[in-house]
Amino acid sequence: MLEIKKYGAIDIGSNAIRLLIANVIVAEDKEPQFKKSSLVRVPIRLGADAFVKGEISSANIERMVDAMEAFKLLMKVNKVEKYKACATSAMREASNGEMVVTEIQEKTGVKIDIIGGKEEAAIISSTDLNQLIEGDNSYLYVDVGGGSTEFTLFSKGKIVNSKSFKMGTVRLLNNKKAVNKEMFANVEKWIKKNTKDLKRIALIGSGGNINKLFKMSGRSEGKPISFIYLDAQYQFLKKMSYEDRISELSLNPDRADVIIPATKIYLSAMKWSGARKIYVPKIGLSDGIIKSLHYKIL
Structure with a gap:
């Protein structure tokens, strides 16, 4: 029996924000296959805010809200059943990082987790x-x-x-x-x-x-x-x-x-x-x- 699951991953980095939609093909007695379905990349350079000014600018918060709305719609039309959004270095260091996360969740419903460097490395090294x-x-x-x-x-x-x-x-x-x-x-x-x-x-x-x-x-x-x-x-x-x-x-x-x-x-x-x-x-x-x-x- 063949089962196909669809997952979404949102990576909020310091140079760009990405949405990866992937198919996970599960067949009996076989290792799951991970196939990339689509990848969308938006060049919102949050690091230029966080590392220079110490906080995410209102203009980039607005762009992030728009990006999350777009990602949410893309996941909906692709019938993504589960997703996770992770923010890294820029959001970790921005003084208003937690406030931005709260605002985005209130406006879009997208929950973002700000992860530490070790957690980021652990997630990446769990790949192939x-x-x-x-x-x-x-x-x-x-x-x-x-x-x-x-x-x-x-x-x-x-x-x-x-x-x-x-x-x-x-x-x-x-x-x-x-x-x-x-x-x-x-x-x-x-x-x-x-x-x-x-x-x-x-x-x-x-x-x-x-x-x-x-x-x-x-x-x-x-x-x-x-x-x-x-x-x-x-x-x-x-x-x-x-x-x-x-x-x-x-x-x-x-x-x-x-x-x-x-x-x-x-x-x-x-x-x-x-x-x-x-x-x-x-x-x-x-x-x-x-x-x-x-x-x-x-």
């Missing part, structure tokens, strides 16, 4: 990493967001350590250079300390920017990107103007600036851990939310 982390190899999982980056270290198939750093792409764009330098130094210290005894380490990257870089590489699914290739792309992107990245590379305006600091984070993590390649399995918070809903973890 098993195929990669099996065996004796070690992996540093790096999820780069707009406001924070989550690092999770796997060795022999198990989580060894994890940490969330306030080092995201939108934050790096808005911070002073001295602040960013100190931030990178703290991350370097953590990575070197936790990977010094590990051999044959590789990175696993997630986030919109590494997905875009992977797509630009033309690699086939499952094949890693090398450190040399990523570094060459970084130098190439840095030389281009913001306008050229949009017109010549067809990057979205809200991607064309953050892709530079994101690439730097991945490259730095590879350098400090000694990894020479990075795998990009196309997973993220919204995928983790879908899985968690199905397995009733959330």
Whole structure:
């Protein structure tokens, strides 16, 4: 007997807000299949509010209300039976974050949970990493967001350590250079300390920017990107103007600036851990939310 369930995941990030609708196909004596039905992305850069002004602006609150209304309608027409909305770094740090959550629920009926960095990392790492982390190899999982980056270290198939750093792409764009330098130094210290005894380490990257870089590489699914290739792309992107990245590379305006600091984070993590390649399995918070809903973890 075949059963198809529909779930929705709303990821309220620092650079954009996403709605993922997925079909979960359940067949007798088989592992459930998770199939993405649709993904809608709205570039509301909440991090530019939270990390600079300390609160979400009234204009962006209005945009969030409109986005949630639209998401609610999309879930209705797609007959989504269950959904979960999670907000991350920008909403965590905004002084009016809880007030925004209350206002959105009152106006739209959409309940939003503001989750911590460790919870965010746990939800993401519950996705399809098993195929990669099996065996004796070690992996540093790096999820780069707009406001924070989550690092999770796997060795022999198990989580060894994890940490969330306030080092995201939108934050790096808005911070002073001295602040960013100190931030990178703290991350370097953590990575070197936790990977010094590990051999044959590789990175696993997630986030919109590494997905875009992977797509630009033309690699086939499952094949890693090398450190040399990523570094060459970084130098190439840095030389281009913001306008050229949009017109010549067809990057979205809200991607064309953050892709530079994101690439730097991945490259730095590879350098400090000694990894020479990075795998990009196309997973993220919204995928983790879908899985968690199905397995009733959330």
